[in-house]
Amino acid sequence: MQSHKNYINYNNYKKYNKNIRITKMEKEHISAVAKLEAEVFAVPWSQQAFSDAFRMEHAFFYVAAADNDVVGYCGATVAADEGEITNIAVAPDCRRQNIAKQLLQDTMAGAYEKGARRIFLEVRSRNEPAIQLYQNAGFQIVGIRKKYYRDPQDDALMMMYQYADII
Numbered sequence: 001m002q003s004h005k006n007y008i009n010y011n012n013y014k015k016y017n018k019n020i021r022i023t024k025m026e027k028e029h030i031s032a033v034a035k036l037e038a039e040v041f042a043v044p045w046s047q048q049a050f051s052d053a054f055r056m057e058h059a060f061f062y063v064a065a066a067d068n069d070v071v072g073y074c075g076a077t078v079a080a081d082e083g084e085i086t087n088i089a090v091a092p093d094c095r096r097q098n099i100a101k102q103l104l105q106d107t108m109a110g111a112y113e114k115g116a117r118r119i120f121l122e123v124r125s126r127n128e129p130a131i132q133l134y135q136n137a138g139f140q141i142v143g144i145r146k147k148y149y150r151d152p153q154d155d156a157l158m159m160m161y162q163y164a165d166i167i
Contacts, residue, residue, distance in 0.1 A: 019067060021065055025060075029065075033073045036072070043150060061073055072088075073089060081116060081118070082117075082119070083119035085104070085119065088100060095129075101133060101137070120142075120159065121139065124154045125144070144156070144157060
């Protein structure tokens with residue numbers, strides 16, 4: 001049986017990030033997004049969870065694709081004037097190329113367009129690269145959820161971004 005981790009050779013994209021495009025997720029991306037999620041998270045969303053979220057009116061996703069292969073994604077929901085980043089990931093061999101930064105910026109802009117005036121997320125307290133990404137984007141730590149994550153157990157930092165009122 002072939003591992004799902006071998007479904008794409010990410011090394012082909014490491015030096016060619018100018019070929020990576022950020023687009024809204026389409027139904028045909030769901031399988032690849034779920035496979036990437038399973039590769040990078042200890043407790044991943046299932047393909048069915050992504051499919052269900054994709055059909056929700058208040059949820060949306062962006063994907064980063066290189067030559068039609070998904071190398072990253074970011075999802076969010078918006079209800080009333082609040083948004084939540086539900087998940088964000090970039091293939092391990094494609095990191096450190098600002099892909100996560102662009103996915104996050106596009107998702108934040110999409111949430112604003114859908115009416116969000118602040119946006120929340122949770123991040124593992126030990127995930128320094130992600131915390132730095134979020135802080136650089138303007139998120140601030142607003143709380144801690146003790147023992148929120150498992151495999152391995154970790155606290156969640158609750159972070160929030162407040163959109164500026166521009167008059």
